Amino acid sequence: MARSYEQACLVARALDVLGERWTLLIVRELALGPRRYGDLLEALPGIGTSLLAARLKHLERHGVLRRVALPGPGRAAVYELSGQDEMPILAALAEWGARLGPTPVGHRVRAAWGVVAMRLTALEQAADYDTLTELVVDEELLWLQGDGEQVRVELGRAPVKPALRLTCDTRTFFALARGNVDVDEALASGDLAVVGDPDAARLFFRLFRMPGAHPVDTVK
Structure with a gap:
């Protein structure tokens, strides 16, 4: 049974649900899509x-996540976030x-x-970034x-052919x-390969940046 601070304080009550070790990292992982x-x-x-x-049972009981069955043979179960209410918490932690x-x-x-941190702390205009972008970073693949x-981020190959890779x-x-x-x-050095419009790649790294990154010009 999860421990409680037993305090009539909104911060304490929030920590009763999200403050245990590993809990917010589970939420971080589910920010990358169903797992x-x-x-x-x-x-x-x-x-x-x-x-x-x-931890999964605890978060499911409090409505943070839910378990759903995938379609198809075997109907394997995955966990997914019930909503986006916890994202501002993760964003603030990333900034800090x-x-x-x-x-x-x-x-x-x-x-x-x-990428989770970049998505959570992205410029407001990032929600309008409708270019389906696939990232291949060493052995990692996500889109x-x-x-x-809002911006959707998931692990794995893009659901259709991406406009930008x-x-x-x-x-x-x-x-x-x-x-x-x-x-x-990065293109000139050969360290980055772009399939698609290089301007879209430039826009991507202007909208989505790590917290604390060097400042860039405001995106129009």
């Missing part, structure tokens, strides 16, 4: 099977975390985690697209996302 139990276990090394199961300085040596790095109201290694991706290098420089 199977095994996918979550692999993405969160160290959590353990029983603790993950307990950016002020902690460089990541310590030896910490695990994934481009997908960077992103705005629908006018960006291919690079993890180092180059974060250099672009932090504003340490621009698209033209």
